[in-house]
Amino acid sequence: MEESIETQHAWLTAHPEEEAKYAGEFIAVADGRIVAHGKNAGEVLGAARKLGYEPLLAQAYGDEVLVF
DSSP: OOOOHHHHHHHHHHOHHHHHTTTTSEEEEETTEEEEEESOHHHHHHHHHHTTOOOEEEEEOSSOEEEO
16 A cells, blocks of 8 residues: 555654655655655656555655655
8 A cells, every 4th residue: 555645754754764864865765764865856756666666755864855
């Protein structure tokens, strides 16, 4: 079952320690975890989709996150 963007965002908000691990990178959140990360948003999104996810894409800054 596909998670809603709201569910993915809620997980990310509840786990700032996970987001902080990838400061300066784009992250793809799905299935209650970060399923892909890297410096290129398109590559991160593509990697997550290859795994079968339609993730929440965000950019991690360590102390905050920008959600797309």
